[in-house]
Amino acid sequence: MQSLSKLLCFISGMLVAGVANAGQAERAYKRGDYAAAVLLWRVLANTGDPKAQDNLGTAYAEGHGVTEDYVQAAAWYRKAADQGDAQAEHNLAYLYDRGLGVKQDYAEAEIWYRKAASQGLADAQTNLGLLYRDGRGVPQDYREAATWFREAAEQGTSVAQYFLGLAYFKGQGVAQDYPDAIAWYRKAAEQGNALAEHDLGVAYGEGLGVTLDYAQADSWFQKAADQGDAGAQYDLGISYFKGLGVPVDYVQAVAWVRKAAEQGYAKAENSLGVAYLEGRGVKQDTAQALILFRKAADQGDPTAKANLIKLEPPAKKA
Numbered sequence: 001m002q003s004l005s006k007l008l009c010f011i012s013g014m015l016v017a018g019v020a021n022a023g024q025a026e027r028a029y030k031r032g033d034y035a036a037a038v039l040l041w042r043v044l045a046n047t048g049d050p051k052a053q054d055n056l057g058t059a060y061a062e063g064h065g066v067t068e069d070y071v072q073a074a075a076w077y078r079k080a081a082d083q084g085d086a087q088a089e090h091n092l093a094y095l096y097d098r099g100l101g102v103k104q105d106y107a108e109a110e111i112w113y114r115k116a117a118s119q120g121l122a123d124a125q126t127n128l129g130l131l132y133r134d135g136r137g138v139p140q141d142y143r144e145a146a147t148w149f150r151e152a153a154e155q156g157t158s159v160a161q162y163f164l165g166l167a168y169f170k171g172q173g174v175a176q177d178y179p180d181a182i183a184w185y186r187k188a189a190e191q192g193n194a195l196a197e198h199d200l201g202v203a204y205g206e207g208l209g210v211t212l213d214y215a216q217a218d219s220w221f222q223k224a225a226d227q228g229d230a231g232a233q234y235d236l237g238i239s240y241f242k243g244l245g246v247p248v249d250y251v252q253a254v255a256w257v258r259k260a261a262e263q264g265y266a267k268a269e270n271s272l273g274v275a276y277l278e279g280r281g282v283k284q285d286t287a288q289a290l291i292l293f294r295k296a297a298d299q300g301d302p303t304a305k306a307n308l309i310k311l312e313p314p315a316k317k318a
Helices: 002-030 034-045 050-062 070-081 086-098 106-118 122-134 142-153 158-170 178-189 194-206 214-226 230-242 250-261 266-278 286-298 302-311
Strands: none
Touching (some): 002 050, 050 086, 086 122, 266 286, 286 302
């Protein structure tokens, strides 16, 4: 009886120590002492603790406290996922989705995303929705995609709110409804989601689901452009070129369009080419215009192709 009591005390002490180590690891990670966190997580992970295994996997995936190693990340995520840890299931699915540390396999990604999504993990619900939207690893099914986006959106996940809004905007898996689209875009935009900020700006600029309002459009474009969204940078530049909601200002226009062009945004490359061709906001430079038109044309931009033909008409056959 006394031996049993000692054993129970020993086990209790080990459990208390484990909780302490978990807390110490979390605090070490938050203050940037990744090596200490990894050391503590490894001890716990080797005892079979799924949270520690998942955290150790993330340390390997991000190269925090250890050399970045997706193969190791996948191995630790799998140990935790096999125990039903939702976050690890999602993280393992993500590696299969992107082909990181494992062979890219959308069907396998779907299996693990679904396990995590079924436990209510919003990120997994969002990513499962994207698989259905794009038909990766599963038959394309917009209705199923919208269902999963809604699950995550109602938990307040901005990415899911944006994609649900986009589904309503395009009528994919749900009846097309601009006001509903705007409502979901706004929820995501108010959380700082750049894609939603940009698309909300587009809605104001075209009067879709809201009253046409160029000033509002530019306000949302600015928010997204400041986050580096190429589409928003381009649209804000066009507003300055055309004087939509802002005074005409070719210098500002070129500055924003250039930011988008430098990200390889074809429409921006073409518009910047036009600015060089016409000398608006920059010194006139036909050679630079041609370079930009070619870049955009190589991406299939039809306007850039037409501009190239105007400047470089096909040679006449003899």
